[in-house]
Amino acid sequence: MADHSDHGAADAHAAPHGEEHHPTWKTYRWIALILTAITAAEVWIYYIPSFVKSRAFVPVLLTLSAIKFAIVVAFYMHLKYDSKLFRVLFTGPLAIAVLTIISLMFLFGHLAIHS
Amino acid sequence: MATAAIAHDDTHAAGGHPPTTTGLDHKKIAMWAFIGSECMLFASLISTYLIYKGRSLVGPYPHEAWVSPTGQHFNAILNIPVTSMSTFVLLMSSLFMVLAHSAVVRGDRKYSRFWLAMTALAGATFLGFQAFEFTSFVHEGLTIRTNLFGSSFFTLTGFHGAHVTAGVIWLVTLLFIDMKRGLRPDEALNVDLCALYWHFVDVVWIAIFTLIYLIK
Amino acid sequence: MTRHLRSRRIAFFAIATALSLGLAACSTNTPNTTLTPHSEFGRIIDWIWNETLILGTIVFVGVELGLIVTIVKWRNRPGSPPPVQSHGNTTLEITWTLIPAVVLAFIAVPTIKAIFKTQAKAAPNSLEVEVIGHQWWWEFRYPQYKIVTANELYLPVNKTVNFALKTADVLHSFWIPELAGKRDLISNRTNYLWFTPESTYAWNGFCAEYCGTSHANMHFRVFTVTQAEFDVWAAHQQTGPAFASPTLSPGAPVGAPTTPASTAVASTAAATPAGNAAAPVAVIPVANLQTGTYDKTKLPLHVMPGTPIPEGLTFASVTGDAVRGATLYKSSLCIACHMVQGVSPGVIGPNLTHVGSRTTIAAGLYPNDVRHMQLWIKNAPKMKPGVTMPVIGTGEIDVVTGKPLTAGYSDQQIADIVAYLQSLK
Amino acid sequence: MATTYVAERPHVAVHSKYEGGVWSWLATVDHKKIGQLYLYTAIAFFAVGGLEAMMIRAQLSGPNLNVVSAETYNQLFTMHGTTMIFMAIMPLSAAFFNFLIPLQIGARDVAFPRLNAFSYWVYLLGSIFMNAAWFIHAAPDGGWFGYAPLTTKMYSPGVNIDFWVLGLQILGISSLAAGFNFIVTIINMRAPGMHLMRMPIFTWAAFITQFLIVLAFPIITIALVFLQFDRFFGTNFYEIRAGADPLLWQHLFWLFGHPEVYILILPAFGLVSEILPTFSRKPLFGYPVMVYSIILIAMLGFGVWAHHMFAVGMGPIADAVFGVSTALIAIPTGVKIFNWIGTMWGGQIRFTTPMLFAIGLVALFTIGGISGIMHAQPPADLQQTDSYFIVAHFHYVLFGGSMMGLFGGVYYYFPKITGRLMSERIGKLQFWLMFLGMNITFFPMHFIGLNGMPRRIYTYDANQGWTLENKIISYIGAPLLVLGVLAFLYNLVVSRRSGMRVGDNPWGAPTLEWSLPSPVPDYNYAVIPTVTARYPMWESGDGAHGPPPEPPPLVDDPTPRKTLPTAAQLHIPMPTPTMKPLWAAMALTAMFGGLIFFGHQSAEIAAGRATSHMQSLGVMLLSATLFVISLYSWLLTPLEPEH
Numbered sequence A: 001m002a003d004h005s006d007h008g009a010a011d012a013h014a015a016p017h018g019e020e021h022h023p024t025w026k027t028y029r030w031i032a033l034i035l036t037a038i039t040a041a042e043v044w045i046y047y048i049p050s051f052v053k054s055r056a057f058v059p060v061l062l063t064l065s066a067i068k069f070a071i072v073v074a075f076y077m078h079l080k081y082d083s084k085l086f087r088v089l090f091t092g093p094l095a096i097a098v099l100t101i102i103s104l105m106f107l108f109g110h111l112a113i114h115s
Numbered sequence B: 001m002a003t004a005a006i007a008h009d010d011t012h013a014a015g016g017h018p019p020t021t022t023g024l025d026h027k028k029i030a031m032w033a034f035i036g037s038e039c040m041l042f043a044s045l046i047s048t049y050l051i052y053k054g055r056s057l058v059g060p061y062p063h064e065a066w067v068s069p070t071g072q073h074f075n076a077i078l079n080i081p082v083t084s085m086s087t088f089v090l091l092m093s094s095l096f097m098v099l100a101h102s103a104v105v106r107g108d109r110k111y112s113r114f115w116l117a118m119t120a121l122a123g124a125t126f127l128g129f130q131a132f133e134f135t136s137f138v139h140e141g142l143t144i145r146t147n148l149f150g151s152s153f154f155t156l157t158g159f160h161g162a163h164v165t166a167g168v169i170w171l172v173t174l175l176f177i178d179m180k181r182g183l184r185p186d187e188a189l190n191v192d193l194c195a196l197y198w199h200f201v202d203v204v205w206i207a208i209f210t211l212i213y214l215i216k
Numbered sequence C: 001m002t003r004h005l006r007s008r009r010i011a012f013f014a015i016a017t018a019l020s021l022g023l024a025a026c027s028t029n030t031p032n033t034t035l036t037p038h039s040e041f042g043r044i045i046d047w048i049w050n051e052t053l054i055l056g057t058i059v060f061v062g063v064e065l066g067l068i069v070t071i072v073k074w075r076n077r078p079g080s081p082p083p084v085q086s087h088g089n090t091t092l093e094i095t096w097t098l099i100p101a102v103v104l105a106f107i108a109v110p111t112i113k114a115i116f117k118t119q120a121k122a123a124p125n126s127l128e129v130e131v132i133g134h135q136w137w138w139e140f141r142y143p144q145y146k147i148v149t150a151n152e153l154y155l156p157v158n159k160t161v162n163f164a165l166k167t168a169d170v171l172h173s174f175w176i177p178e179l180a181g182k183r184d185l186i187s188n189r190t191n192y193l194w195f196t197p198e199s200t201y202a203w204n205g206f207c208a209e210y211c212g213t214s215h216a217n218m219h220f221r222v223f224t225v226t227q228a229e230f231d232v233w234a235a236h237q238q239t240g241p242a243f244a245s246p247t248l249s250p251g252a253p254v255g256a257p258t259t260p261a262s263t264a265v266a267s268t269a270a271a272t273p274a275g276n277a278a279a280p281v282a283v284i285p286v287a288n289l290q291t292g293t294y295d296k297t298k299l300p301l302h303v304m305p306g307t308p309i310p311e312g313l314t315f316a317s318v319t320g321d322a323v324r325g326a327t328l329y330k331s332s333l334c335i336a337c338h339m340v341q342g343v344s345p346g347v348i349g350p351n352l353t354h355v356g357s358r359t360t361i362a363a364g365l366y367p368n369d370v371r372h373m374q375l376w377i378k379n380a381p382k383m384k385p386g387v388t389m390p391v392i393g394t395g396e397i398d399v400v401t402g403k404p405l406t407a408g409y410s411d412q413q414i415a416d417i418v419a420y421l422q423s424l425k
Numbered sequence D: 001m002a003t004t005y006v007a008e009r010p011h012v013a014v015h016s017k018y019e020g021g022v023w024s025w026l027a028t029v030d031h032k033k034i035g036q037l038y039l040y041t042a043i044a045f046f047a048v049g050g051l052e053a054m055m056i057r058a059q060l061s062g063p064n065l066n067v068v069s070a071e072t073y074n075q076l077f078t079m080h081g082t083t084m085i086f087m088a089i090m091p092l093s094a095a096f097f098n099f100l101i102p103l104q105i106g107a108r109d110v111a112f113p114r115l116n117a118f119s120y121w122v123y124l125l126g127s128i129f130m131n132a133a134w135f136i137h138a139a140p141d142g143g144w145f146g147y148a149p150l151t152t153k154m155y156s157p158g159v160n161i162d163f164w165v166l167g168l169q170i171l172g173i174s175s176l177a178a179g180f181n182f183i184v185t186i187i188n189m190r191a192p193g194m195h196l197m198r199m200p201i202f203t204w205a206a207f208i209t210q211f212l213i214v215l216a217f218p219i220i221t222i223a224l225v226f227l228q229f230d231r232f233f234g235t236n237f238y239e240i241r242a243g244a245d246p247l248l249w250q251h252l253f254w255l256f257g258h259p260e261v262y263i264l265i266l267p268a269f270g271l272v273s274e275i276l277p278t279f280s281r282k283p284l285f286g287y288p289v290m291v292y293s294i295i296l297i298a299m300l301g302f303g304v305w306a307h308h309m310f311a312v313g314m315g316p317i318a319d320a321v322f323g324v325s326t327a328l329i330a331i332p333t334g335v336k337i338f339n340w341i342g343t344m345w346g347g348q349i350r351f352t353t354p355m356l357f358a359i360g361l362v363a364l365f366t367i368g369g370i371s372g373i374m375h376a377q378p379p380a381d382l383q384q385t386d387s388y389f390i391v392a393h394f395h396y397v398l399f400g401g402s403m404m405g406l407f408g409g410v411y412y413y414f415p416k417i418t419g420r421l422m423s424e425r426i427g428k429l430q431f432w433l434m435f436l437g438m439n440i441t442f443f444p445m446h447f448i449g450l451n452g453m454p455r456r457i458y459t460y461d462a463n464q465g466w467t468l469e470n471k472i473i474s475y476i477g478a479p480l481l482v483l484g485v486l487a488f489l490y491n492l493v494v495s496r497r498s499g500m501r502v503g504d505n506p507w508g509a510p511t512l513e514w515s516l517p518s519p520v521p522d523y524n525y526a527v528i529p530t531v532t533a534r535y536p537m538w539e540s541g542d543g544a545h546g547p548p549p550e551p552p553p554l555v556d557d558p559t560p561r562k563t564l565p566t567a568a569q570l571h572i573p574m575p576t577p578t579m580k581p582l583w584a585a586m587a588l589t590a591m592f593g594g595l596i597f598f599g600h601q602s603a604e605i606a607a608g609r610a611t612s613h614m615q616s617l618g619v620m621l622l623s624a625t626l627f628v629i630s631l632y633s634w635l636l637t638p639l640e641p642e643h
């Protein structure tokens, strides 16, 4: 898929969309830092036995990774700045996927893993 | 025949391609649709892993040690420190990817090549970690045939690894083109597509790392 | 015009055909119908079925009538003015969104009630029956009575029976259409199904989940009997094999010692000439007072298998000897798979301790008589496609090697074994 | 108005090394030609699936028959279901996606023409691949939903299931590739003015169907990957001895399977929604609601899958939830039925063949839908599931729904494809044969189902109360269907050669595609149209909704067609025909074929007749390399000649 535009206007998109909407190099660095920090936090709490045993462990981990997920999608994949169409194309299926996982967990009596 | 409603606008006259309806590129829409579809693919894989979690009849297990009926001792399989490293590498590769893309957009060939290479390298490093992980698991007695955990773990992470591999090949192809004739700013879209794919693979790993590695 | 008239005539013809087909279906004898339930569970289902049938019919008639009226009324007539262009009508559209919603709500309430009612836990003092599906036969265990039998269920009426459903291999589904809905047998899981049979009769049971080659041949029989009859049956099943031969004594049967009476029964059965299949009679059968089992000669037609014997399968007219058969059985290959309590330990095939008392063999495929059993043992794979039981008869083509079997049993030997097995009432 | 070219007759420009004959078909990247390839291939596989059905009916035409063996019967129904669903109905729908979508939205082609060719070739080769198993007497025999653990190596040691797994994987790739292609095409190639709410309703149905495809197929892909790994590499996903749960397969399969049934019906709904307005001479009643109901059906379709599993013991809560969610689908579907009737109400109905089929769908699908609602009541379904009552349900929705709609579509669009009309006389004969035949075939199945006949049984005994109905089905219903299908095939062949030559819009239809010459020139639109209304062909110039123009009489018009300018003359860049998609498809199929060989070698190794997988791995590696090479060479060649 890399090289040739089958039909269509590659040029219509690239340049004008560029710098003003897109986050800058500084933002990217910040984002990388935040992502690293969250990952570090996740791994860190994994090593706190008392926290692992607590009810908060799983929700906290899920929240943290959801935040990471959202950040990468919003900034690195520039969904935040891009066409609304892409947002629909991505979040729709993502919602179905997440709901599917959750219902399967219920159906297999596995939601217990979250406590 | 009443064809009046189909006004024929001369700005779209014969010759050349009409502009796209949305002004967006076909391939980018295709990529997002593809990513949506991939969500379902990984949802199925992740669900399976989670469904089978704790159902293996024999060890080794992900998070706890296991002594076989014959008295053999198996360690908990998952190696969090190593995987945290590889997770970090993959996260960084996403940063490199962003930088590569913006270099191509700027027409900065020096940096575009550098960051493309760095991204590919980070991807390859991640794959190296995975290869190391897989071989050490096999040494510790876990293969894809051992138990439900082995089957679902290797298949899930293997599928992810295959995606990373495809991404690395793509990156290397772009790098090769950039080296050979240079990627022009108007070709940034092709890098953008690769970047979208790459970030998505990263995002999937974010989910896998938490759901499979960290949650016990 | 004429063409349209003709079309309409054809349409009416179609409806008339459908109706007459419906009537034809109602008038035939339907021994496995789900529409005359004989348990509360069955009646709950039937109630929901009737409700959906009535509402469904109303919807059906409404839609089809509306459709027919529309296409007749608005068919193109020469010279008719061009139609008025309407693009929709919000009120109408909301109405026909709401009407189905209301209909569905009407259906949903009793449905949900029924779900919770029928899936509640069975009453604690129920009769427990463990059902284990095998490719392609049924194993039934009565843990409260320590009975293990196959392909034939005896159930006391008016007592709740709670089935624990399991499978030894692939998925199957346990279904007695006249008594209750079906429930699947799932590997690595146990399912439950309970109901209270309300009338005494003989019923067909089926495997309703595709389970491989002989899925079609995986039947069972259910005999609902009075509690007293059930008790006789259960007591008899708890005894050891009815055949007591001196040569067999070391491994004495665990159950009650066999009575001379049953030995007598055994030898009579063994003497029955081959091919004397029971003449089926369509009356409600009476339980045999000795064994509590149904009299094979008095079964209604629908539980009497009429499967023809596969072509090319013959058996010499020899008379079997039960005593010789007993000895032979003990040293035969049969014991690897089949259990005769105190004689052979096999667990792969059906338990044969009381095989002579059953009405059918091969999971309801053939009547249980000397001739069918002889042919069965001689070449089971030919009698029932895909079956695990190997070819035993010398000279028969072995399914594994594709060559005639050399080290098998002669017809005489098989007849002896059959005489022995038939004596195990 | 620049309608100059539109009025002229086509002259197809051939300007490549793949000129004329077979080559022009093998190398084509033209959506219309690919659509026709899909159409004829799918019809062929419909005949194959139908032939299998006839053998099923022969075997069941009386108690205790031996027309075919148990093993063959099991292969027959498995292949019948699989063929009809994946090789007949889906590709028939794809034929319309291909042919119609670009025409309906005012585009010159699909977004990725070569990917489109690839989809077709993968479909063709995948279908041949799976059917090849017949020739080694090892056709798949696990049922069309292949429940584990029956399909695992332990219980199905032969290659039968291997062909099924790999064949479905190949077909899945075809559907997925096509899915992305059409999504992009519809989003991004609409002519100016063709906003979403002006899109022809078929395109809407197709659009939503593609989303169902790209979201549902990955799930079965994974389910099949598991089975594939189990069978070839000894993993444990469905391995009972390792503690596997068979419900995993069932959930994954039906998570795909239920959206799949809407993949099968929505395109037919779309076609019917085009046909009814044309022959009622009245716009579709409640167009927006028709659009929303498609979307709603599709979304609900992802939340009802477990209604196929009411007998597996999911527990009362799950049963209740899935029962209710399933029944909810009756609401948007009902709206469609009522709006179709509303479309006809007040119209000027012409009973042409397409119209008969469309009305047939409304009448017959309703029956299947209502029995669907009956299954959706979990306690009642415990009596119905896995009995012929279910078989009745799904043939009403599949034959009475999908096939009726698709036949209607073939009759309706045949003039656009070929410039000729299919015989109306034979068409009506076919309709009545099928209408009667399908009712006589499938209606009695309700009775035998309720009377306790399980499905998928190759034999049944007398005295079970099923004989009469089965005889009626086999001796009256099925033969009528055979006659119907034969009438159709005859009509198709004869009309292609010598059907009535009709104008560009013989039916007086309203949508954009009818503004084009028939047959459509390779560039479709000489000038990309600007659309100002939902029914451009019916709009009187000032935009007010006057009554649609009087449809032309259906008479033969022997005047020779005017030649249309070629794409080159119009300076319209056309994609270069290429065989690369075909090479890629072949390499891909060979790759999967190599896995069959791999499995064979595993058996040889186990039997001590071979020592390694060298050759099979070699085959797979080689075809993988070829695949990558053809892919690269495809992607690195521009779509069109540089200009």
Ligand code: HEA
Residues within 6 Å of the ligand: C056, C059, C063, C099, C100, C101, C103, C104, D144, D145, D261, D262, D264, D265, D307, D308, D309, D310, D326, D327, D329, D330, D331, D333, D334, D335, D337, D365, D366, D367, D368, D369, D370, D371, D372, D373, D375, D376, D377, D381, D384, D385, D386, D390, D393, D394, D397, D398, D401, D402
């Ligand atoms: C084209 C394909 C198609 C379509 C569209 C449907 C549509 C529906 N199906 Fe069907 N179904 C299949 C194909 C399809 N199905 C197949 C192939 C199987 C079997 C798979 C197998 O086991 O092999 C199956 C099996 C199946 C089952 C499982 C049965 C079992 O195995 O136990 C169920 C259970 O709920 C079900 C329900 C429904 C429902 C509720 C709809 C609804 O969408 C129907 C909605 C439509 C209407 C209801 C009619 C119109 C509405 C009105 C006129 C409004 C008023 C109506 C009411 C108020 C009732 N279907």
Ligand code: HEA
Residues within 6 Å of the ligand: D046, D047, D048, D049, D050, D051, D053, D054, D056, D057, D077, D078, D080, D081, D082, D084, D085, D089, D143, D144, D145, D391, D395, D398, D399, D402, D403, D441, D455, D456, D457, D458, D478, D481, D482, D485, D486, D489
């Ligand atoms: C789109 C789907 C579709 C269609 C159109 C059909 C069409 C038909 N089906 Fe199908 N059927 C299924 C989908 C479909 N079926 C599915 C999914 C199953 C479940 C499978 C499973 O359980 O796994 C099934 C199962 C099934 C069964 C149940 C088998 C069993 O459970 O044991 C039966 C039984 O009668 C049956 C009959 C028929 C008949 C008579 C037709 C007829 O309408 C067929 C009409 C077609 C013809 C009559 C073709 C005539 C062809 C010629 C005349 C050939 C000419 C040849 C050349 C020129 C080469 N089908």
Ligand code: CUA
Residues within 6 Å of the ligand: C133, C134, C135, C136, C171, C172, C173, C207, C208, C209, C210, C211, C212, C214, C215, C216, C218
């Ligand atoms: Cu057991 Cu079907």
Ligand SMILES: [Cu+2]
Residues within 6 Å of the ligand: D257, D258, D261, D304, D305, D307, D308
């Ligand atoms: Cu469904």
